[in-house]
Amino acid sequence: MTEFTRREALRLLGGLGVVAGCSPGPLAPPAQVWKKSVCRFCGVGCGVMLGFRNGKLVDVRGDELAHNRGRVCVKGSLCVEIPRLPGRLLRPRIGGRDASWDEAMSRVAAEFKRHEPSAVAFYGSGQLYTEESYSANKLFKAGFRSNNVDGNPRLCMSSAAFGYIQTFGKDEPMGCYEDLDHATCFFVIGANLAECHPVLFERIKLRLPKAKMIVVDPRRTGTAARADRFLQIVPGTDLLLLNAMCQVIVRDGLVDRAFVEEHCEFEGGDFENYRNFLEPYAPEKVCAVIGLSVAEVREAAHLFATSAATTSLWTMGMNQRTQGVSLNRTIHNLHLLTAQICRPGATPMSLTGQGNACGGVRDTGALAHALPGGRSVANAAHRAEMERLWGVPPGTISEKPGLDAVELFRAIGDGRVKCVLIMGTNPMQTLPSLEKFRKNGFIAVAEPFVDSATSAIADVLLPSALWIEKEGVFGQTERRYQLIEKQIEPPGEARSDLEILVDLADRTGHGALLSARTPEAVWREWSAISASSLYNFAGITYERLRRTRGLQWPCPDANHPGTKRRFVGGDDPLVTPGRKIEFYGRPNRRALIHRGEYRPVPEQTTPEFPLILTTGRVLEQWHSGTITDRIPELAGATGRGRAFFHPQDARRLEIRPGDRVLLRSLHGSLELPADVTPALRLGVVWVSFYDAKVLINRVVADHVDAVSKQPEYKVTAIRATRV
Ligand SMILES: Nc1nc2c(c(=O)[nH]1)N[C@H]1C(S)=C(S)[C@@H](COP(=O)(O)OP(=O)(O)OC[C@H]3O[C@@H](n4cnc5c(=O)[nH]c(N)nc54)[C@H](O)[C@@H]3O)O[C@H]1N2
Ligand SMILES: Nc1nc2c(c(=O)[nH]1)N[C@H]1C(S)=C(S)[C@@H](COP(=O)(O)OP(=O)(O)OC[C@H]3O[C@@H](n4cnc5c(=O)[nH]c(N)nc54)[C@H](O)[C@@H]3O)O[C@H]1N2
Ligand code: SF4
Ligand SMILES: [Mo]
Numbered sequence: 001m002t003e004f005t006r007r008e009a010l011r012l013l014g015g016l017g018v019v020a021g022c023s024p025g026p027l028a029p030p031a032q033v034w035k036k037s038v039c040r041f042c043g044v045g046c047g048v049m050l051g052f053r054n055g056k057l058v059d060v061r062g063d064e065l066a067h068n069r070g071r072v073c074v075k076g077s078l079c080v081e082i083p084r085l086p087g088r089l090l091r092p093r094i095g096g097r098d099a100s101w102d103e104a105m106s107r108v109a110a111e112f113k114r115h116e117p118s119a120v121a122f123y124g125s126g127q128l129y130t131e132e133s134y135s136a137n138k139l140f141k142a143g144f145r146s147n148n149v150d151g152n153p154r155l156c157m158s159s160a161a162f163g164y165i166q167t168f169g170k171d172e173p174m175g176c177y178e179d180l181d182h183a184t185c186f187f188v189i190g191a192n193l194a195e196c197h198p199v200l201f202e203r204i205k206l207r208l209p210k211a212k213m214i215v216v217d218p219r220r221t222g223t224a225a226r227a228d229r230f231l232q233i234v235p236g237t238d239l240l241l242l243n244a245m246c247q248v249i250v251r252d253g254l255v256d257r258a259f260v261e262e263h264c265e266f267e268g269g270d271f272e273n274y275r276n277f278l279e280p281y282a283p284e285k286v287c288a289v290i291g292l293s294v295a296e297v298r299e300a301a302h303l304f305a306t307s308a309a310t311t312s313l314w315t316m317g318m319n320q321r322t323q324g325v326s327l328n329r330t331i332h333n334l335h336l337l338t339a340q341i342c343r344p345g346a347t348p349m350s351l352t353g354q355g356n357a358c359g360g361v362r363d364t365g366a367l368a369h370a371l372p373g374g375r376s377v378a379n380a381a382h383r384a385e386m387e388r389l390w391g392v393p394p395g396t397i398s399e400k401p402g403l404d405a406v407e408l409f410r411a412i413g414d415g416r417v418k419c420v421l422i423m424g425t426n427p428m429q430t431l432p433s434l435e436k437f438r439k440n441g442f443i444a445v446a447e448p449f450v451d452s453a454t455s456a457i458a459d460v461l462l463p464s465a466l467w468i469e470k471e472g473v474f475g476q477t478e479r480r481y482q483l484i485e486k487q488i489e490p491p492g493e494a495r496s497d498l499e500i501l502v503d504l505a506d507r508t509g510h511g512a513l514l515s516a517r518t519p520e521a522v523w524r525e526w527s528a529i530s531a532s533s534l535y536n537f538a539g540i541t542y543e544r545l546r547r548t549r550g551l552q553w554p555c556p557d558a559n560h561p562g563t564k565r566r567f568v569g570g571d572d573p574l575v576t577p578g579r580k581i582e583f584y585g586r587p588n589r590r591a592l593i594h595r596g597e598y599r600p601v602p603e604q605t606t607p608e609f610p611l612i613l614t615t616g617r618v619l620e621q622w623h624s625g626t627i628t629d630r631i632p633e634l635a636g637a638t639g640r641g642r643a644f645f646h647p648q649d650a651r652r653l654e655i656r657p658g659d660r661v662l663l664r665s666l667h668g669s670l671e672l673p674a675d676v677t678p679a680l681r682l683g684v685v686w687v688s689f690y691d692a693k694v695l696i697n698r699v700v701a702d703h704v705d706a707v708s709k710q711p712e713y714k715v716t717a718i719r720a721t722r723v
Contacts, residue, residue: 032051032054037049038483040079041355043197043354045067046062047549055488062076079467087451095459108444108460108504111418118417120148120420121140121403122137122139122140123423123427124366125425126360130473130475131522134364136421143514149366154710156316156319157358159710162707163324163327167591170534170535172358175347176565179311180200180204181207183204183309184207184211184308185213185303185309186207186310186312187313187334188314191217191316194221196351216317219614219686233681236601236712244287247279248297248301249334252301256339260339263336265593307340310340312349314350321710322599322601325708326594332591333594342581360473373534375533403416408420418441421444422444423445423497426623433702435667446462446464447462453692464500465490469486469494469496471519473519479553480562482545530553536573536574568580603716612717614684615686619637622690625692628690641691642673642675643672646677653721655720661722663696665718668698668699674722685720
């Protein structure tokens, strides 16, 4: 009855995407204690209050004191289900049979000791705690001497990270969520906030229709439905649009010359060169390719430039692209040219996807090319600095960048990598071009559930604790670090990922490297190390995090309140005193305006593959669905995975809702049910990737951005036939 009441309320409110907290109803035995925590799911990082009765989690509501002001979405309000989900892995397994931790870890350690550095790898996740990603990075780079440390943020944030680094010298957005309350114009491109960042979208909706919103997407999404201007672009052509907007801004005299002179420089030349570079991108010349009218582009550029405060928001429609870095940098250009930056409401805000991709992976440098605190493997001084800070002999860290996600899984197939630990991610469902994967070598998987697609390829399966069954820090989009405290015991013999990593270190002779063995001890080590970088958060202690709803870095000492807006004098402690704005991440303290030359996407339609497949997310499901597809309300709301067609395409192909269709690309094929929606651009097919029974990534192309190595999940040429 209790459940019924709460779920009914959810069903009613859930349709709206966001619920303002949910009480369990009049007949429910009320929670006895409430404790603050953070939602398990997305990068919005909503604070939640957890209600316990006799030590059991019985209720959850939005935290009024957190940045989300008491709001959570349907996924957040169903966090209460997580500790009781079926299908948990309770003991380690070796080759499918139960084993003790000792036997399982001896087996894993023996494999890691057997192989040379270049043949071992760690594949991690923006859903692990910071302390876990930091420790794994240290163990592999300084212990095993392998830079083969990568993770799902490569599939997600790496174009954004390179974008910020190349424009501003350092990664992470400079703005904050409060900027959404001040913006008078929202430029949303390649992001569907209504489903993927619903609590932020709710905050934006409060500003509409007074503030204007431009949405660029090939689909009329829930986000686009609220837009003043919806630009239904041809997939893969956004760089033409962004350059065309820059061209209009330059041509129509909308550039803030004083700002540009003081704070910017131009890649490979000066303002005049840049003006010339933009000439071929005049809207009149590119509009036919991008599928928009000249007036639409001109209007968008003018609205962007002349609004009192413009905030851009973007996610995978920009990052998961073969020109992902260029796209990110060109969005920054728009803000720099018009001085729509470093003011309340004016900011280029790349939204993060996972709860801890920013804090856990980008900031700790747990990627194949990176080292902690914005350092890189290729830089000798950075390696030397990290060797000193980690107390390992000079020359320990290899100078060779490791393998990025897509390349790593190819290397497993062809035997270059012989031993890998996968933790907190489900690549056998979420990597592109899955048909190309070949199981080879030794694979250990740390995972809470018995039956993920990746569990199936594990030689050794290690049961992981998740969320409030362990402790650690999550860092989200606005540089806010928040502590998730341990509240309940994990089921069976499950252990935290940190415990697993420490055990591996001990058994491979690297115990001294991971001498920090509790989350708090690891945090102390990492925050002390951060002080020697521009990511300084030495003032963020567990003690403060237990008391607060998180703190934003930079935060150099225990009395510092944290930094709302980075690069802004008076707010950011790293700005030179007396300066109003300073892009101090770059050597000359100026942001770099990029010349992003457009190249057509590799997946062009042909008579054989006449449609464009694009993939992404739905509100109720989280990624590969290992958690959300087990929660009846969420699973029921989405149904099974299917391919959506534009009504005209469906008619031409004689496909009706419910028919089975075969999707085929150059990379693979898949049979799945069809559906129809007028929300699509003609010629575009949409499939979400949550359903383990519909592995759409068998079909999706694996072309990557040359710099960020992020795959272009958003554009695959396909053919569709009714079965
Ligand atoms: N409910 C839910 N929320 C989530 C997640 C989840 O799994 N479920 N995952 C989280 C994570 S890790 C991430 S990375 C974010 C992702 O958040 P989003 O990026 O907002 O989500 P996606 O659905 O992947 O893609 C966004 C939009 O890009 C559009 N798009 C496709 N191709 C193009 C193109 O060529 N140009 C343009 N302009 N747009 C294009 C798609 O139509 C889609 O609407 O969501 C986070 N939030
Ligand atoms: N076609 C297509 N594919 C995509 C994308 C797309 O847009 N289109 N988007 C890409 C993006 S942006 C992302 S971020 C990825 C996400 O891809 P994944 O990270 O592979 O997806 P998840 O389902 O989140 O997988 C997390 C796994 O970790 C487990 N888990 C949960 N908590 C814990 C924990 O505390 N410890 C451990 N050890 N395990 C835990 C879960 O059960 C699950 O198996 O997908 C990518 N794949
Ligand atoms: S918006 Fe994201 S963080 Fe907030 S409740 Fe929903 S899934 Fe959780
Ligand atoms: Mo992501």
